[in-house]
Amino acid sequence: MSTSTPTATVRTRVRIPLRFADGYSVSAEVVTFHGLVDGAEHIALVLGDTATGTSLVRMHSECLTGDVFGSARCDCGPQLREAVQRIDEVGGVVLYLRQEGRGIGLYNKLDAYALQDTGLDTYQANLALGLPEDGRDYTAAAQMLAALGITELNLLTNNPDKAGQLRELGVTVTETVPTSVHATPDNLRYLHAKAEHTQHTITLPGLTSLVG
Template sequence: MRQATIRTHVRLPVRLPGGQVTTARLFTFDGLADGREHIVLGLGDRSEPAAACGPGVPLVRVHSECLTGDVLGSRRCDCGPQLDDSLDRLASEGGYLLYLRQEGRGIGLYAKIDAYALQDDGLDTFDANVALGYPADGRDYAVAAQMLQALGIGEVRLLTNNPDKTSQLTRLGIGVVEQVPMTVHLTPSNRAYLAAKQARSGEPIRPVRPTRAPARRGSARRPS
Protein backbone atom coordinates (compact mmCIF):
# COMPACT_ATOMS: atom_id res chain seq x y z
CA MET A 1 0.00 0.00 0.00
CA ARG A 2 1.50 3.31 -1.07
CA GLN A 3 2.00 6.14 1.37
CA ALA A 4 -0.36 9.11 1.48
CA THR A 5 0.61 12.53 2.80
CA ILE A 6 -1.29 15.38 4.40
CA ARG A 7 -2.15 17.95 1.72
CA THR A 8 -3.79 20.66 3.85
CA HIS A 9 -5.08 21.08 7.38
CA VAL A 10 -7.24 23.98 8.49
CA ARG A 11 -9.23 25.03 11.54
CA LEU A 12 -12.96 24.58 10.98
CA PRO A 13 -15.68 25.91 13.30
CA VAL A 14 -18.43 23.28 13.33
CA ARG A 15 -21.86 23.04 14.90
CA LEU A 16 -22.47 19.78 16.70
CA PRO A 17 -25.83 17.99 16.56
CA GLY A 18 -27.04 19.54 19.82
CA GLY A 19 -26.33 23.05 18.54
CA GLN A 20 -23.10 23.76 20.43
CA VAL A 21 -20.14 25.06 18.41
CA THR A 22 -16.60 23.73 18.54
CA THR A 23 -13.43 24.02 16.50
CA ALA A 24 -12.22 21.01 14.53
CA ARG A 25 -9.15 20.39 12.41
CA LEU A 26 -9.94 19.38 8.81
CA PHE A 27 -7.31 17.31 6.95
CA THR A 28 -7.05 16.58 3.23
CA PHE A 29 -4.59 14.18 1.61
CA ASP A 30 -2.47 13.48 -1.45
CA GLY A 31 -1.73 9.98 -2.73
CA LEU A 32 -4.93 8.20 -1.70
CA ALA A 33 -5.29 4.86 -3.47
CA ASP A 34 -8.65 5.53 -5.15
CA GLY A 35 -8.04 9.18 -6.05
CA ARG A 36 -11.21 10.38 -4.28
CA GLU A 37 -11.51 13.37 -1.95
CA HIS A 38 -11.81 11.74 1.47
CA ILE A 39 -11.32 13.85 4.60
CA VAL A 40 -10.48 13.53 8.28
CA LEU A 41 -11.94 15.73 11.00
CA GLY A 42 -9.99 16.00 14.26
CA LEU A 43 -12.21 16.86 17.23
CA GLY A 44 -11.76 17.56 20.90
CA ASP A 45 -8.16 17.22 22.05
CA ARG A 46 -7.20 16.10 18.52
CA SER A 47 -8.23 19.38 16.91
CA GLU A 48 -4.81 21.05 17.05
CA PRO A 49 -1.73 20.06 15.01
CA ALA A 50 0.35 19.48 18.13
CA ALA A 51 -2.22 16.94 19.31
CA ALA A 52 -2.58 15.16 15.98
CA CYS A 53 -0.07 12.52 17.03
CA GLY A 54 -0.70 12.96 20.73
CA PRO A 55 -0.36 10.31 23.43
CA GLY A 56 -2.85 7.50 23.88
CA VAL A 57 -4.84 5.43 21.41
CA PRO A 58 -7.35 7.74 19.69
CA LEU A 59 -11.04 7.09 19.22
CA VAL A 60 -11.78 6.86 15.47
CA ARG A 61 -15.01 6.69 13.49
CA VAL A 62 -14.79 5.57 9.84
CA HIS A 63 -18.04 6.82 8.29
CA SER A 64 -19.06 6.17 4.70
CA GLU A 65 -20.86 9.03 2.98
CA CYS A 66 -24.66 8.86 2.92
CA LEU A 67 -26.18 11.97 1.37
CA THR A 68 -29.73 10.81 2.00
CA GLY A 69 -29.12 10.04 5.67
CA ASP A 70 -26.36 12.48 6.64
CA VAL A 71 -27.77 15.56 4.89
CA LEU A 72 -31.41 14.93 3.95
CA GLY A 73 -32.40 13.14 7.16
CA SER A 74 -33.63 9.93 5.50
CA ARG A 75 -35.11 7.40 7.90
CA ARG A 76 -34.46 4.43 5.58
CA CYS A 77 -31.11 3.93 7.33
CA ASP A 78 -29.47 5.05 10.57
CA CYS A 79 -26.44 6.72 8.97
CA GLY A 80 -27.42 10.27 9.96
CA PRO A 81 -28.04 9.49 13.64
CA GLN A 82 -24.80 7.49 13.77
CA LEU A 83 -22.88 10.42 12.29
CA ASP A 84 -24.41 12.70 14.92
CA ASP A 85 -23.51 10.29 17.72
CA SER A 86 -19.96 10.08 16.40
CA LEU A 87 -19.51 13.84 16.27
CA ASP A 88 -20.84 14.21 19.82
CA ARG A 89 -18.59 11.50 21.22
CA LEU A 90 -15.47 12.54 19.33
CA ALA A 91 -15.90 16.16 20.39
CA SER A 92 -16.29 15.06 24.02
CA GLU A 93 -13.52 12.44 24.18
CA GLY A 94 -11.23 13.65 21.40
CA GLY A 95 -10.64 11.69 18.22
CA TYR A 96 -11.04 11.53 14.47
CA LEU A 97 -13.90 11.22 12.02
CA LEU A 98 -12.80 9.71 8.70
CA TYR A 99 -15.46 10.65 6.15
CA LEU A 100 -15.16 8.37 3.13
CA ARG A 101 -16.78 9.06 -0.24
CA GLN A 102 -18.29 5.58 -0.53
CA GLU A 103 -21.99 6.27 -1.08
CA GLY A 104 -24.29 3.27 -1.07
CA ARG A 105 -21.65 0.89 0.29
CA GLY A 106 -19.45 1.88 -2.62
CA ILE A 107 -21.88 1.88 -5.57
CA GLY A 108 -22.54 5.64 -5.83
CA LEU A 109 -25.52 7.89 -5.23
CA TYR A 110 -27.63 7.24 -8.34
CA ALA A 111 -27.09 3.49 -8.11
CA LYS A 112 -28.10 3.64 -4.44
CA ILE A 113 -31.37 5.31 -5.39
CA ASP A 114 -31.90 2.58 -8.02
CA ALA A 115 -31.31 0.06 -5.24
CA TYR A 116 -33.93 1.82 -3.13
CA ALA A 117 -36.47 1.17 -5.90
CA LEU A 118 -35.60 -2.54 -5.87
CA GLN A 119 -35.90 -2.57 -2.07
CA ASP A 120 -39.39 -1.13 -2.43
CA ASP A 121 -40.15 -4.18 -4.60
CA GLY A 122 -38.98 -6.57 -1.89
CA LEU A 123 -35.19 -7.04 -2.16
CA ASP A 124 -33.03 -6.35 0.87
CA THR A 125 -30.31 -3.70 0.82
CA PHE A 126 -27.58 -6.20 -0.10
CA ASP A 127 -29.49 -8.17 -2.75
CA ALA A 128 -30.57 -4.92 -4.40
CA ASN A 129 -26.93 -3.97 -4.96
CA VAL A 130 -26.19 -7.40 -6.42
CA ALA A 131 -29.24 -7.23 -8.70
CA LEU A 132 -27.80 -4.03 -10.17
CA GLY A 133 -24.49 -5.76 -10.90
CA TYR A 134 -22.56 -4.41 -7.93
CA PRO A 135 -20.99 -6.12 -4.90
CA ALA A 136 -23.27 -6.46 -1.90
CA ASP A 137 -20.75 -4.28 -0.05
CA GLY A 138 -18.00 -2.77 -2.19
CA ARG A 139 -16.36 -0.60 0.45
CA ASP A 140 -12.58 -0.75 0.69
CA TYR A 141 -10.92 0.79 3.74
CA ALA A 142 -7.41 1.06 2.27
CA VAL A 143 -7.77 4.85 2.08
CA ALA A 144 -8.76 4.93 5.76
CA ALA A 145 -5.55 3.10 6.65
CA GLN A 146 -3.56 5.49 4.43
CA MET A 147 -5.03 8.56 6.12
CA LEU A 148 -4.42 7.20 9.60
CA GLN A 149 -0.83 6.38 8.73
CA ALA A 150 -0.33 9.87 7.26
CA LEU A 151 -1.49 11.25 10.61
CA GLY A 152 1.02 9.04 12.41
CA ILE A 153 -1.67 6.78 13.88
CA GLY A 154 -0.94 3.07 14.08
CA GLU A 155 -3.51 2.00 16.68
CA VAL A 156 -7.13 3.03 17.15
CA ARG A 157 -10.18 2.51 19.28
CA LEU A 158 -12.66 1.96 16.46
CA LEU A 159 -16.16 3.33 16.89
CA THR A 160 -18.23 0.81 14.91
CA ASN A 161 -20.59 -2.17 14.95
CA ASN A 162 -19.23 -3.43 11.61
CA PRO A 163 -16.73 -6.30 12.01
CA ASP A 164 -15.59 -5.86 8.39
CA LYS A 165 -14.12 -2.43 9.21
CA THR A 166 -12.14 -3.94 12.05
CA SER A 167 -10.86 -6.88 10.00
CA GLN A 168 -9.95 -4.73 6.97
CA LEU A 169 -8.06 -2.14 9.01
CA THR A 170 -6.24 -4.89 10.88
CA ARG A 171 -5.16 -6.52 7.61
CA LEU A 172 -3.99 -3.11 6.40
CA GLY A 173 -1.66 -2.66 9.36
CA ILE A 174 -3.80 -0.57 11.73
CA GLY A 175 -4.05 -2.05 15.21
CA VAL A 176 -7.65 -2.02 16.48
CA VAL A 177 -7.17 -2.27 20.21
CA GLU A 178 -10.90 -1.93 20.93
CA GLN A 179 -14.11 -2.03 18.90
CA VAL A 180 -16.35 0.54 20.61
CA PRO A 181 -20.08 -0.16 19.96
CA MET A 182 -22.36 2.37 18.32
CA THR A 183 -25.98 3.05 19.13
CA VAL A 184 -28.36 1.22 16.80
CA HIS A 185 -31.18 3.63 15.92
CA LEU A 186 -34.02 1.22 15.26
CA THR A 187 -37.21 2.73 13.82
CA PRO A 188 -40.20 1.32 11.90
CA SER A 189 -38.76 2.83 8.71
CA ASN A 190 -35.35 1.16 8.93
CA ARG A 191 -36.22 -2.13 10.66
CA ALA A 192 -35.83 -4.23 7.49
CA TYR A 193 -32.58 -2.45 6.58
CA LEU A 194 -31.06 -3.10 10.01
CA ALA A 195 -32.28 -6.70 10.04
CA ALA A 196 -30.50 -7.27 6.71
CA LYS A 197 -27.29 -5.77 8.12
CA GLN A 198 -27.52 -8.08 11.12
CA ALA A 199 -28.11 -11.16 8.96
CA ARG A 200 -25.53 -10.38 6.27
CA SER A 201 -22.71 -8.60 8.08
CA GLY A 202 -23.16 -9.46 11.75
CA GLU A 203 -24.06 -5.95 12.91
CA PRO A 204 -26.44 -5.91 15.90
CA ILE A 205 -30.04 -4.77 15.52
CA ARG A 206 -30.84 -4.37 19.22
CA PRO A 207 -30.37 -0.75 20.32
CA VAL A 208 -27.44 -0.42 22.71
CA ARG A 209 -28.98 2.65 24.31
CA PRO A 210 -32.23 4.58 23.78
CA THR A 211 -32.62 6.13 20.35
CA ARG A 212 -32.29 9.91 20.29
CA ALA A 213 -35.33 11.87 19.21
CA PRO A 214 -35.02 12.62 15.48
CA ALA A 215 -36.00 16.28 15.91
CA ARG A 216 -32.69 17.00 17.63
CA ARG A 217 -30.65 16.40 14.52
CA GLY A 218 -33.06 18.07 12.15
CA SER A 219 -33.32 21.27 14.19
CA ALA A 220 -29.56 21.62 14.41
CA ARG A 221 -28.34 20.50 10.99
CA ARG A 222 -30.97 21.22 8.34
CA PRO A 223 -32.21 24.67 7.30
CA SER A 224 -35.92 25.33 7.56
Protein backbone atom coordinates in the same frame (compact mmCIF):
# COMPACT_ATOMS: atom_id res chain seq x y z
CA MET B 1 -0.24 0.04 7.16
CA SER B 2 1.01 -2.63 4.80
CA THR B 3 4.45 -1.89 3.37
CA SER B 4 3.02 -2.50 -0.11
CA THR B 5 0.52 0.36 0.27
CA PRO B 6 1.71 3.74 -1.08
CA THR B 7 2.22 6.49 1.46
CA ALA B 8 -0.24 9.38 1.60
CA THR B 9 0.63 12.82 2.94
CA VAL B 10 -1.34 15.66 4.49
CA ARG B 11 -2.36 18.27 1.92
CA THR B 12 -4.27 20.88 3.94
CA ARG B 13 -5.41 21.42 7.52
CA VAL B 14 -8.18 23.92 8.25
CA ARG B 15 -10.35 24.45 11.32
CA ILE B 16 -14.09 24.54 10.68
CA PRO B 17 -16.97 25.11 13.15
CA LEU B 18 -19.58 22.35 12.71
CA ARG B 19 -23.26 22.69 13.60
CA PHE B 20 -25.80 19.88 13.40
CA ALA B 21 -29.55 20.06 12.90
CA ASP B 22 -30.26 19.51 16.60
CA GLY B 23 -28.11 22.52 17.54
CA TYR B 24 -25.01 20.61 18.64
CA SER B 25 -21.86 22.45 17.60
CA VAL B 26 -18.17 21.65 17.74
CA SER B 27 -14.93 22.75 16.12
CA ALA B 28 -13.04 20.24 13.96
CA GLU B 29 -9.72 20.35 12.17
CA VAL B 30 -10.49 19.15 8.64
CA VAL B 31 -7.59 17.44 6.91
CA THR B 32 -7.18 16.63 3.20
CA PHE B 33 -4.58 14.35 1.65
CA HIS B 34 -2.26 13.74 -1.30
CA GLY B 35 -1.68 10.26 -2.68
CA LEU B 36 -4.80 8.31 -1.69
CA VAL B 37 -4.90 5.10 -3.71
CA ASP B 38 -8.48 5.45 -4.95
CA GLY B 39 -8.15 9.11 -5.97
CA ALA B 40 -11.26 10.10 -3.99
CA GLU B 41 -11.54 13.29 -1.93
CA HIS B 42 -11.81 11.69 1.50
CA ILE B 43 -11.36 13.96 4.53
CA ALA B 44 -10.52 13.52 8.19
CA LEU B 45 -12.22 15.44 10.99
CA VAL B 46 -9.79 15.66 13.91
CA LEU B 47 -11.75 16.24 17.12
CA GLY B 48 -10.91 16.82 20.76
CA ASP B 49 -7.53 16.26 22.38
CA THR B 50 -5.59 13.66 20.41
CA ALA B 51 -2.32 14.22 22.25
CA THR B 52 -2.84 11.54 24.90
CA GLY B 53 -4.36 8.07 24.96
CA THR B 54 -5.56 5.86 22.15
CA SER B 55 -7.53 7.73 19.50
CA LEU B 56 -11.17 6.84 18.94
CA VAL B 57 -11.79 6.58 15.19
CA ARG B 58 -14.96 6.34 13.14
CA MET B 59 -14.80 5.40 9.45
CA HIS B 60 -18.01 6.93 8.14
CA SER B 61 -19.06 6.32 4.56
CA GLU B 62 -20.67 9.32 2.88
CA CYS B 63 -24.46 9.21 2.74
CA LEU B 64 -25.94 12.27 1.06
CA THR B 65 -29.52 11.22 1.74
CA GLY B 66 -28.93 10.51 5.43
CA ASP B 67 -26.12 12.88 6.39
CA VAL B 68 -27.42 15.95 4.53
CA PHE B 69 -31.15 15.48 3.92
CA GLY B 70 -31.95 13.52 7.09
CA SER B 71 -33.41 10.48 5.33
CA ALA B 72 -34.86 8.00 7.82
CA ARG B 73 -34.33 5.01 5.51
CA CYS B 74 -30.89 4.46 7.07
CA ASP B 75 -29.13 5.32 10.32
CA CYS B 76 -26.19 7.17 8.75
CA GLY B 77 -27.06 10.72 9.83
CA PRO B 78 -27.62 9.84 13.50
CA GLN B 79 -24.46 7.70 13.52
CA LEU B 80 -22.38 10.60 12.19
CA ARG B 81 -23.85 13.00 14.74
CA GLU B 82 -23.20 10.54 17.56
CA ALA B 83 -19.66 9.81 16.38
CA VAL B 84 -18.64 13.48 16.23
CA GLN B 85 -19.73 14.13 19.81
CA ARG B 86 -18.29 10.92 21.28
CA ILE B 87 -14.96 11.38 19.54
CA ASP B 88 -14.71 15.05 20.52
CA GLU B 89 -15.15 14.02 24.16
CA VAL B 90 -12.17 11.63 24.17
CA GLY B 91 -10.05 12.74 21.21
CA GLY B 92 -9.82 11.12 17.83
CA VAL B 93 -10.83 11.26 14.20
CA VAL B 94 -13.82 10.79 11.93
CA LEU B 95 -12.68 9.59 8.53
CA TYR B 96 -15.39 10.80 6.16
CA LEU B 97 -15.05 8.47 3.19
CA ARG B 98 -16.60 9.18 -0.21
CA GLN B 99 -18.20 5.73 -0.48
CA GLU B 100 -21.86 6.49 -1.13
CA GLY B 101 -24.13 3.46 -0.96
CA ARG B 102 -21.43 1.10 0.39
CA GLY B 103 -19.31 2.06 -2.60
CA ILE B 104 -21.87 1.87 -5.45
CA GLY B 105 -22.55 5.60 -5.82
CA LEU B 106 -25.56 7.84 -5.30
CA TYR B 107 -27.58 7.03 -8.43
CA ASN B 108 -27.11 3.29 -7.98
CA LYS B 109 -28.08 3.61 -4.32
CA LEU B 110 -31.33 5.30 -5.29
CA ASP B 111 -31.93 2.57 -7.89
CA ALA B 112 -31.41 0.05 -5.09
CA TYR B 113 -33.94 1.93 -2.96
CA ALA B 114 -36.50 1.47 -5.73
CA LEU B 115 -35.83 -2.27 -5.72
CA GLN B 116 -36.11 -2.36 -1.94
CA ASP B 117 -39.60 -0.90 -2.33
CA THR B 118 -40.51 -4.07 -4.24
CA GLY B 119 -39.43 -6.29 -1.34
CA LEU B 120 -35.67 -6.83 -1.69
CA ASP B 121 -33.39 -6.04 1.22
CA THR B 122 -30.44 -3.65 0.90
CA TYR B 123 -27.97 -6.39 -0.06
CA GLN B 124 -30.31 -8.21 -2.45
CA ALA B 125 -31.03 -4.93 -4.21
CA ASN B 126 -27.34 -4.29 -4.88
CA LEU B 127 -26.91 -7.79 -6.30
CA ALA B 128 -30.00 -7.39 -8.49
CA LEU B 129 -28.29 -4.36 -10.05
CA GLY B 130 -25.18 -6.43 -10.77
CA LEU B 131 -23.24 -4.62 -8.03
CA PRO B 132 -21.41 -5.87 -4.93
CA GLU B 133 -23.25 -6.14 -1.64
CA ASP B 134 -20.53 -3.98 -0.13
CA GLY B 135 -17.87 -2.57 -2.44
CA ARG B 136 -15.92 -0.62 0.15
CA ASP B 137 -12.16 -0.91 0.46
CA TYR B 138 -10.46 0.79 3.40
CA THR B 139 -6.91 1.06 2.03
CA ALA B 140 -7.28 4.83 1.67
CA ALA B 141 -8.51 5.00 5.27
CA ALA B 142 -5.36 3.22 6.44
CA GLN B 143 -3.28 5.68 4.41
CA MET B 144 -5.08 8.61 6.06
CA LEU B 145 -4.48 7.22 9.52
CA ALA B 146 -0.77 6.71 8.79
CA ALA B 147 -0.48 10.27 7.47
CA LEU B 148 -2.02 11.50 10.72
CA GLY B 149 0.42 9.40 12.75
CA ILE B 150 -2.25 7.02 14.05
CA THR B 151 -1.08 3.39 14.09
CA GLU B 152 -3.18 2.18 17.04
CA LEU B 153 -6.82 3.05 17.68
CA ASN B 154 -10.17 2.16 19.13
CA LEU B 155 -12.70 1.81 16.31
CA LEU B 156 -16.23 3.13 16.70
CA THR B 157 -18.31 0.73 14.62
CA ASN B 158 -20.92 -2.02 14.55
CA ASN B 159 -19.41 -3.48 11.37
CA PRO B 160 -16.82 -6.24 11.88
CA ASP B 161 -15.54 -5.89 8.30
CA LYS B 162 -14.12 -2.44 9.05
CA ALA B 163 -11.93 -3.70 11.89
CA GLY B 164 -10.95 -6.76 9.88
CA GLN B 165 -9.81 -4.77 6.87
CA LEU B 166 -7.84 -2.29 8.98
CA ARG B 167 -6.02 -5.11 10.76
CA GLU B 168 -5.15 -6.72 7.43
CA LEU B 169 -3.70 -3.35 6.39
CA GLY B 170 -1.43 -3.29 9.42
CA VAL B 171 -3.42 -0.97 11.67
CA THR B 172 -3.69 -2.02 15.32
CA VAL B 173 -7.36 -1.97 16.33
CA THR B 174 -7.19 -2.28 20.12
CA GLU B 175 -10.93 -2.31 20.69
CA THR B 176 -14.13 -2.05 18.70
CA VAL B 177 -16.61 0.28 20.36
CA PRO B 178 -20.25 -0.14 19.27
CA THR B 179 -22.35 2.81 18.24
CA SER B 180 -25.87 3.28 19.51
CA VAL B 181 -28.74 1.70 17.60
CA HIS B 182 -30.75 4.41 15.84
CA ALA B 183 -33.83 2.40 14.90
CA THR B 184 -36.94 3.99 13.38
CA PRO B 185 -39.98 2.45 11.71
CA ASP B 186 -38.45 3.46 8.36
CA ASN B 187 -35.05 1.85 8.83
CA LEU B 188 -35.83 -1.22 10.95
CA ARG B 189 -35.81 -3.59 7.98
CA TYR B 190 -32.51 -2.13 6.82
CA LEU B 191 -30.95 -2.62 10.27
CA HIS B 192 -32.25 -6.19 10.48
CA ALA B 193 -30.54 -6.95 7.16
CA LYS B 194 -27.23 -5.55 8.43
CA ALA B 195 -27.40 -7.60 11.63
CA GLU B 196 -28.50 -10.83 9.98
CA HIS B 197 -26.50 -10.70 6.74
CA THR B 198 -23.23 -9.02 7.66
CA GLN B 199 -23.15 -9.64 11.43
CA HIS B 200 -23.26 -6.03 12.53
CA THR B 201 -23.28 -5.78 16.34
CA ILE B 202 -26.85 -4.55 16.59
CA THR B 203 -29.59 -5.62 18.97
CA LEU B 204 -33.07 -5.24 17.49
CA PRO B 205 -36.52 -6.66 18.18
CA GLY B 206 -36.52 -10.34 17.26
CA LEU B 207 -32.70 -10.57 17.23
CA THR B 208 -30.09 -11.43 19.82
CA SER B 209 -27.00 -9.29 20.06
CA LEU B 210 -24.57 -10.38 17.35
CA VAL B 211 -20.89 -10.06 18.06
CA GLY B 212 -18.47 -9.70 15.11
